[in-house]
Amino acid sequence: MKSYRVGRGREVDIMVSDATVGRLHAELVSYPDGRILVRDLHSTNGTFVRAGTGWQRLDNDYVQPDQRLRLGDYETSARELIALSLRQAARQQPEPLIETITHLAFYAGWPAAMAAARVAQQVFATAK
Secondary structure (H helix, E strand, C coil): CEEEEEECCCCCCEECCCCCCCCCCEEEEECCCCCEEEEECCCCCCEEEEECCEEEECCEEEECCCCEEEECCEEEEHHHHHHHHHHHHHHHCHHHHHHHHHHHHHHCCHHHHHHHHHHHHHHHHHHC
């Protein structure tokens, strides 16, 4: 299991620069069996999941990796947030990136790990 805190603050794992996203807005928990839990952390502007043609408020629910999420007005998916965490980790230092890629390989399979490695390679190439 891997947990990611999402928000605008410095204490988060995934930083989102959007004024409608709280400093500590939500948490994503990725489980070994592929499930992803999204938990709203009592944010002011709420966390929502796409349900049919509208949005449904989410407090503590499982989502599909590509299911559309909204943190305040910021629209994304769990997969996009995890990819963002990879890009942010690669800019800071390689150790968390290696840990995340290993986690993806073990829990989500080699295709996900290889995709993460490609993202890391692109980030390192553009950081130079």
